[in-house]
Amino acid sequence: MIDVSDKKVLVVDDGMFIEFAIRLARDFKKTYYWTNWKSEYPLSKDDMIGVGVPGIERVSELFDYIDKVDLIVFTSIYYGDLQEFLVKKGYRVFGSRKGDELERKRVEAIEHFKDLGLPQPKYKQIIGIDNLIKYLNDKEDKWIKVSEYRGKNETWHYIDKELSSRKLAEKKHELGDEGKVFEFLVFDPINGDDIVECGFDTPITVDGKYPKYVINGYEKKDCAYLCRVRKYSDLSPIITEFNEAIAPTLEEYQYRNAMSTEIRVGKDKVPYMIDFTARQPSPPGEIYLELIGNFSEMVWGAAEGILVEPIYLAKYAIEVMVNSSAAENGWLDIRFPKSIRKWVKLRHLAVIDDVYTIIPRHNDFNNIGAVIAIGDSIEEVVELAKQRCKMIKGEDIECKLDDIKPLMEIIKKGESIGLKF
Secondary structure, eight states: OOOOTTOEEEEEEOSTTHHHHHHHHTTSSEEEEEEOOOSSSOOGGGGOTTTTOTTOEEOSOGGGTGGGOSEEEEOSSSOHHHHHHHHHTTOOEEBOGGGGHHHHOHHHHHHHHHHTTOOOOOEEEEESHHHHHHHHTTOOSEEEEOSSOTTTTSEEEEOOTTTTHHHHHHHHHHHGGGGGTOEEEEEOOOOOTTOEEEEEEEEEEETTBOOSEEEEEEEETTTEEEEEEEEGGGSOHHHHHHHHHHHHHHHHHTOEEEEEEEEEEOTTOOOEEEEEEOSOOTTTHHHHHHHBTTHHHHHHHHHTTOOOOOOBSOSEEEEEEEEEGGGTTSOEEEEOOGGGGGGEEESSEEEETTEEEEOOOSSOOOEEEEEEEEESSHHHHHHHHHHHHHTOEETTEEEOOSOSHHHHHHHHHHHHTTOOO
């Protein structure tokens, strides 16, 4: 057991994982929370994420608090250089370090994965929006991705010249002169009736080491994620081949964070790792907060270079995405009973006059969080999640869990090629 009740922690976040800080606050003596709000012309709303949220204290000046805490937590990407600086100065840091490059720098990461002997989807690197339009002119069914700048429509589907012309025109207008030098990656699809999208999810990996028990789950995009706890050694090599190959790289980075992969595989059992998540994932990051009883101890241990085995409180879990079109460009007040607070995980949160408020962001993002449930059967977690979703009130609130069949069909397809759930 690691006792953190007399420790102070500072969480560096971007607003997406404020619930991570709220979870730590249950165990730590003091939890400070910071997101970057500064720019040439800063907006007051960007300095409000975390304001009034019980258990945590929103702070505006990062370096005023670094020497006041025992642990500094980085939930997301883009702060690898700062993490390495702090580690060299002797601070205790939880985070991906510069291992976030495995997510941020797609071209370099893909080439590194190839060097490790891992199968990779075919792609073409194109510089400039006009060159992209020209290349796609006689093409169909491509996936467009970008590196580094996640706000620029990170992944989107090109159908054909006729159906995707508007999307390309919008991109060209949006980018302006930047479009002349902007980098695009055009991927061939990995399609087929036999194709399954699976992956690996672990709440923690420390210097290339994985816990004995992890999460095995499937996602219906923008809808829900269903998972169960499974012994790592029982997972199919289809999933773990990538993990074992990348472990020395993670050790070199001193990577200490959650980790997820998205893999597409068919009956030929060739696993193509299409997306690497080098941070807290969503899903199933929100699930970890309640599924793992010793969550704070696990985080503290990782910062020390110690892999603390997670203690799971149930066998199954589900995460249902909560969306609202009203949150795309405006403030959103949300209400639910206090009895389900720990099962409702929100983003970009402030509490103003005792009202839970979602602060609008800059990218028309309509996902405001998730509802989760844990239990000892699929039926139990699905029913609990449905009940809790009905309790969420707010403008244009939508929880997409009308039918569990699509998820069960994905699971069944995975089992047909040896991916036991």
